[in-house]
Amino acid sequence: MCTTCGCGTDQVQLNGKSLHHHDHDNTGDHHYHAHAPGVSTSRMVRIERDILAQNNRYAHENRDYLAQHAIFMLNLVSSPGSGKTTVLVETVKALLHSLPIAVIEGDQQTDQDARRIRATGVPALQINTGKGCHLDAHMVGHAMQQLNLQDNSVLFIENVGNLVCPAGFDLGEAHKVVILSVTEGEDKPLKYPDMFHAADLMLLNKCDLLPYLSFDVERVIEYARRINPALRIIQISAVQGAGMQDWINWIKTGHHAAITDKAQKVTVQPMHPGD
Ligand SMILES: Nc1nc2c(ncn2[C@@H]2O[C@H](COP(=O)(O)OP(=O)(O)O)[C@@H](O)[C@H]2O)c(=O)[nH]1
Ligand SMILES: [Mg+2]
Ligand SMILES: [Zn+2]
Ligand SMILES: [Zn+2]
Known part of the structure; x- marks a missing residue:
C-alpha cells in the first residue's frame, strides 16, 4: 500500500503546477524545509525506505511552523461523498467574519472543491x-x-x-476530523478502525436523511467508541444546519487554545536568560 511505495509523488500539482516546478536550490528562506542537497526528489523517494518516517519529519516541521504562528490546523478525512466540502463551505461561512481562514483541498483531479471554497471569499x-x-x-x-x-x-x-491511508499520514494537524455520513452504514468504524482511531472528532453528517434510512445512530456511536473511547462525536446536517453550531464551537475552543498556547510560550521566556 501507499505508505510503503510513495505512490504518485511525481504527479502532484499545486493549483495546476508541478509540486517541484521551482528549484529547491534557489527558493530562499520562504521554503522552510530542506531536501538533501544534490539529490532529486524522485531519487530521494526511491532511496527513502521508510516513507512514514520521512513524512513524520515534514509533519514535525509543519507543526513547528503552525505553533510559532498560532495557526490551528484541522485535517478533514472521509470517504468520497460524505460531505467534506459541503461541511467546509458552511463552516467557512460561519467563521469568516470572526477568524482568518485558509483551506487546502486534496483530490486526485480537478480544482472543483477549491473553487467551491473560493466562492466564499476565503483563499483555497x-x-x-x-x-x-x-x-x-x-x-x-x-x-x-x-x-x-x-x-x-x-x-x-x-x-x-x-x-484507509490518510489515517497513517500525519500532516502536522492539531486534529484529524473524520466525517461519516448516515448513508454509509454503521459498520464503517469497525471496517476502517485506523481512521477512527486516528481521529479526535467524528462528525456524523447527513442526519437530515435519517427518517428515510434504517441507520442506527446508537450503534454507530457504540462501534466508533469501541475503536476509540475518547472520540468526540457531533451529529450534524451540513445542508440543514443541525448540530453545526456545536462543531463551530469546538473549532473556536481549539483555535483559542492554539492562540493561548502560543502566548504562554512567549510569556514563559525568561526576562533575563541568565537568571
Ligand atoms: N442530505 C444531505 N446531503 C448532503 C449533506 N452534506 C453533503 N451532502 C451532499 O452529499 C454530496 C457530496 O458532498 P461533498 O461535500 O461534495 O462531499 P465530499 O466528497 O466529502 O467533499 C453532495 O451532493 C452534497 O450536497 C447533508 O448534510 N445532508
Ligand atoms: Mg470534496
Ligand atoms: Zn519540497
Ligand atoms: Zn494513499
Whole structure:
C-alpha cells in the first residue's frame, strides 16, 4: 500500500503546477524545509525506505511552523461523498467574519472543491495528487508556504476521499476530523478502525436523511467508541444546519487554545536568560 511505495509523488500539482516546478536550490528562506542537497526528489523517494518516517519529519516541521504562528490546523478525512466540502463551505461561512481562514483541498483531479471554497471569499489551494490516494506532510508544507497564512488563523485541510491511508499520514494537524455520513452504514468504524482511531472528532453528517434510512445512530456511536473511547462525536446536517453550531464551537475552543498556547510560550521566556 501507499505508505510503503510513495505512490504518485511525481504527479502532484499545486493549483495546476508541478509540486517541484521551482528549484529547491534557489527558493530562499520562504521554503522552510530542506531536501538533501544534490539529490532529486524522485531519487530521494526511491532511496527513502521508510516513507512514514520521512513524512513524520515534514509533519514535525509543519507543526513547528503552525505553533510559532498560532495557526490551528484541522485535517478533514472521509470517504468520497460524505460531505467534506459541503461541511467546509458552511463552516467557512460561519467563521469568516470572526477568524482568518485558509483551506487546502486534496483530490486526485480537478480544482472543483477549491473553487467551491473560493466562492466564499476565503483563499483555497488545490493539491492534485494524480494517482496518489492521500495527502502527505511534504505536499502540505509547500501548500502552506504558497498560501501566505495569517498568524492566529484556522487552516482546514480536505484530504483525498479515502478512509484507509490518510489515517497513517500525519500532516502536522492539531486534529484529524473524520466525517461519516448516515448513508454509509454503521459498520464503517469497525471496517476502517485506523481512521477512527486516528481521529479526535467524528462528525456524523447527513442526519437530515435519517427518517428515510434504517441507520442506527446508537450503534454507530457504540462501534466508533469501541475503536476509540475518547472520540468526540457531533451529529450534524451540513445542508440543514443541525448540530453545526456545536462543531463551530469546538473549532473556536481549539483555535483559542492554539492562540493561548502560543502566548504562554512567549510569556514563559525568561526576562533575563541568565537568571
Ligand atoms: N442530505 C444531505 N446531503 C448532503 C449533506 N452534506 C453533503 N451532502 C451532499 O452529499 C454530496 C457530496 O458532498 P461533498 O461535500 O461534495 O462531499 P465530499 O466528497 O466529502 O467533499 C453532495 O451532493 C452534497 O450536497 C447533508 O448534510 N445532508
Ligand atoms: Mg470534496
Ligand atoms: Zn494513499
Ligand atoms: Zn519540497
